[in-house]
Amino acid sequence: MNKLQPPISVRPELQKYKEYIPGLSIEEIKRRYSLTKVIKLASNENPLGPSPKAVAAYKKAAEGIFRYPESRSIDLRRMISSGFSLDLEQVIIGAGSDEIIELLAKTFLTPKDDIVVSASAFMQYRLAADLMGTNVITVPMKGMKHDLKAMAAAATKTTKFVFIANPNNPTGTYNSTSEVEYFLSVLPSQVVPVFDEAYFEYAVVKKDYPSMIDEFFNKRPMVVLRTFSKVFGLAGLRVGYGIAPEALVRAMDKIRQPFNISVAAQVAAEAAFYDSDFVNKSVKMNEEQKDVLAGELTKMGFSVVPSAANFLLFNVQPLTGHVVFERMLRRGIITRSVDEYELPEYLRVTAGTPEENKKFLQALKEVFEQK
Numbered sequence: 001m002n003k004l005q006p007p008i009s010v011r012p013e014l015q016k017y018k019e020y021i022p023g024l025s026i027e028e029i030k031r032r033y034s035l036t037k038v039i040k041l042a043s044n045e046n047p048l049g050p051s052p053k054a055v056a057a058y059k060k061a062a063e064g065i066f067r068y069p070e071s072r073s074i075d076l077r078r079m080i081s082s083g084f085s086l087d088l089e090q091v092i093i094g095a096g097s098d099e100i101i102e103l104l105a106k107t108f109l110t111p112k113d114d115i116v117v118s119a120s121a122f123m124q125y126r127l128a129a130d131l132m133g134t135n136v137i138t139v140p141m142k143g144m145k146h147d148l149k150a151m152a153a154a155a156t157k158t159t160k161f162v163f164i165a166n167p168n169n170p171t172g173t174y175n176s177t178s179e180v181e182y183f184l185s186v187l188p189s190q191v192v193p194v195f196d197e198a199y200f201e202y203a204v205v206k207k208d209y210p211s212m213i214d215e216f217f218n219k220r221p222m223v224v225l226r227t228f229s230k231v232f233g234l235a236g237l238r239v240g241y242g243i244a245p246e247a248l249v250r251a252m253d254k255i256r257q258p259f260n261i262s263v264a265a266q267v268a269a270e271a272a273f274y275d276s277d278f279v280n281k282s283v284k285m286n287e288e289q290k291d292v293l294a295g296e297l298t299k300m301g302f303s304v305v306p307s308a309a310n311f312l313l314f315n316v317q318p319l320t321g322h323v324v325f326e327r328m329l330r331r332g333i334i335t336r337s338v339d340e341y342e343l344p345e346y347l348r349v350t351a352g353t354p355e356e357n358k359k360f361l362q363a364l365k366e367v368f369e370q371k
């Protein structure tokens with residue numbers, strides 16, 4: 001192995017950078033524990049698999065993969081913009097909504113700016129700011145929810161973005177229409193709120209859940225993020241989208257990789273966008289299975305955080321999330337401990353299929369019976 005020391009070091013902003021820790025893969029756990037069957041309930045993917053319409057389009061696209069993709073994902077942008085009665089120029093497509101979060105940071109944030117997030121907010125906002133050396137103002141959550149009032153009050157003259165995952169990951173909690181309305185009325189006008197709606201299709205069954213695109217987008221400059229990774233079942237393809245004022249889209253488009261969305265990902269996302277049968281079926285199963293899981297976990301004595309997404313967060317004291325996570329791994333079930341969100345006594349589990357959830361609950365019982 002080449003052990004030569006390179007004469008360069010990483011940027012000073014990155015010296016203390018803590019990377020994102022992704023959920024473990026099924027293959028890795030099979031290998032590590034010599035298991036033949038592993039259930040993954042760690043990354044909030046759709047347990048029913050991908051949208052069948054997307055799979056058909058993906059297969060059909062195979063012959064065309066020797067060509068570079070269309071640079072702007074124009075057909076997908078057109079479909080999304082007309083679906084929401086927006087202008088084409090108000091839509092940006094990213095390799096997952098993660099890419100759009102990073103593009104927002106790379107395009108707009110400097111070491112002189114800051115962003116506001118809540119303490120247990122989805123990690124990528126903080127990481128994107130850290131990448132640019134931007135200060136992060138962290139606001140404690142209130143009852144596991146974003147404290148929108150406190151977040152608006154925390155914004156300073158140098159705040160560019162307030163990031164709000166609604167519902168939030170890893171807590172699953174959401175902020176209501178009236179909370180959001182009040183927040184927007186008191187947020188200083190120079191701040192651009194970013195509403196991350198990765199779990200929108202699951203959350204929208206709640207009557208007081210706000211749809212930012214339909215209800216608020218035209219009222220003040222804001223960014224709304226959505227993804228094909230969750231209910232549409234395309235996490236492995238990496239496609240997300242952002243709705244933003246045209247000037248923001250234009251600036252981000254300038255610096256994004258020219259071919260950021262692959263040929264297959266573009267056509268699969270187009271096919272998935274109107275696969276409402278699959279979305280409805282997925283949301284229905286999620287609602288049922290979340291109820292089953294929450295009910296059983298409560299019976300077992302755990303305190304479960306109410307969730308509007310496709311996962312549940314629950315308190316595993318007197319054990320820690322990490323200990324339970326490790327013990328579950330040995331039983332072939334991948335969940336998620338959330339130490340990095342400063343919730344060491346909690347475990348997050350994605351609502352799986354009925355069979356997966358049964359196995360998860362059985363394994364959890366064994367873990368807590370274990371001395």
Ligand SMILES: Cc1ncc(COP(=O)(O)O)c(C=O)c1O
Pocket residue numbers: 043044095096097098099122165167168169196198226227228229235238239240
């Ligand atoms: C709140 C939230 N936003 C964004 C993402 C990123 O999704 P993707 O990059 O796959 O679109 C996730 C993924 O778990 C999430 O939970």
